[in-house]
Amino acid sequence: MAPELFTLPGLGWAITPYGLAVAVALVTSWLVALILARRDKLPTEVLGTVFVLSAIFGLLVARAGYLLQQGQALELSHLRSLPAGGLAVFGGLFAALAVAAIGCRRFRVPTLAWLDCWAPAVALGGVIERVGAFFAGADFGMYVGPGDLGHVLSVTYPEGSPAFMLHTAAFPGLPGLTETSSAPVHPVQLYLAATCAVAFLVGLGLRRRRRFSGQAFLAVAAVFLLGRAVLFEPLRFDASPLALGPLRVQQVSGLGLLLVSAIAWRMLAARATARPGEARQWEGGPWTPRA
Incomplete structure (x- = not known):
C-alpha cells in the first residue's frame, strides 16, 4: 500500500491507508x-455523541500510551498522527469504556444495555482496522519456516516494509529472505481480524437470546481476549516477555481479564435469576424514547 494517500488542505495532515481504514472502522x-441501540429502545440521539466522545478519547489514550511505552514525547504532532502499529490497544479500550460509562450515567442510560450494542459494533470495526494493519505491514508476526506449523498461511512483505527492514537489519541470513521480500511471517493481523469477526457474530447471536443486559458485551470480550491470547500475542514479532511459564505478559493480563469477565457473567446471571425484570433492560424503561 502507498505510505500516504493525500494531505488535508490547510491542516497539513497526511492521510495514510491505515488511517483511512481506522476512519472507516470508526464510522x-x-x-x-446506533442501529442496535435503536432496536434496544435506547436514545440514539445522545448515545451517538457518547460513542464519538469515547472513540476520540480512546484513540488519544491509545496513542499516548504507545508513545510513553516507546519513551517518546507527548507532542501534539505525535498525538494527532495515526501510524499503523502505533496504538496501545488495551489502554484505548479501557479509556473508551470509561467515557462510555460516564456518558451513560450523565444521560441516565443503562451502561450495560449500551455496551451490548457497543461491543459487537467495535468488534466489527476491529475487523476493518486489523485488515488495514495487515496491508500496512504493521504488527506483523514471527518468522515461520517451511516445516513450522502455520507455514501454509504465512505471508511475505515487499522491500521497504517493516518486516523486510527488520529481517534485513537483524536477521540477514533468515531462510526465505530475498533482496525484494521479507522472510515468511505469521499474518497475525488477520488472525486477530478473524477473532474480531467471530466476536461480532457471537455478540449478534447472543443478543437474540440473552438473559441479562451485559451478556453480549461479556461474550464479545471473552472471544476477543481468548483469541488475542492464543493467536496474536504469542505469534507477533514483538511478543512481550515470558511471565508465567510459557505464558507472556500480555497473555497473562488477557487471561486475567477473561477471568474477571467470567466472574462478572456469573454475578449478572445470578442477579437476573433473582430479579429478571431489572436485568432485561433492552425491553424498555424510563430511558426509552417516546414514540
Missing part, C-alpha cells in the same frame, strides 16, 4: 452501534 462501528 462503521458508530452506525452499527
Whole structure:
C-alpha cells in the first residue's frame, strides 16, 4: 500500500491507508452501534455523541500510551498522527469504556444495555482496522519456516516494509529472505481480524437470546481476549516477555481479564435469576424514547 494517500488542505495532515481504514472502522462501528441501540429502545440521539466522545478519547489514550511505552514525547504532532502499529490497544479500550460509562450515567442510560450494542459494533470495526494493519505491514508476526506449523498461511512483505527492514537489519541470513521480500511471517493481523469477526457474530447471536443486559458485551470480550491470547500475542514479532511459564505478559493480563469477565457473567446471571425484570433492560424503561 502507498505510505500516504493525500494531505488535508490547510491542516497539513497526511492521510495514510491505515488511517483511512481506522476512519472507516470508526464510522462503521458508530452506525452499527446506533442501529442496535435503536432496536434496544435506547436514545440514539445522545448515545451517538457518547460513542464519538469515547472513540476520540480512546484513540488519544491509545496513542499516548504507545508513545510513553516507546519513551517518546507527548507532542501534539505525535498525538494527532495515526501510524499503523502505533496504538496501545488495551489502554484505548479501557479509556473508551470509561467515557462510555460516564456518558451513560450523565444521560441516565443503562451502561450495560449500551455496551451490548457497543461491543459487537467495535468488534466489527476491529475487523476493518486489523485488515488495514495487515496491508500496512504493521504488527506483523514471527518468522515461520517451511516445516513450522502455520507455514501454509504465512505471508511475505515487499522491500521497504517493516518486516523486510527488520529481517534485513537483524536477521540477514533468515531462510526465505530475498533482496525484494521479507522472510515468511505469521499474518497475525488477520488472525486477530478473524477473532474480531467471530466476536461480532457471537455478540449478534447472543443478543437474540440473552438473559441479562451485559451478556453480549461479556461474550464479545471473552472471544476477543481468548483469541488475542492464543493467536496474536504469542505469534507477533514483538511478543512481550515470558511471565508465567510459557505464558507472556500480555497473555497473562488477557487471561486475567477473561477471568474477571467470567466472574462478572456469573454475578449478572445470578442477579437476573433473582430479579429478571431489572436485568432485561433492552425491553424498555424510563430511558426509552417516546414514540
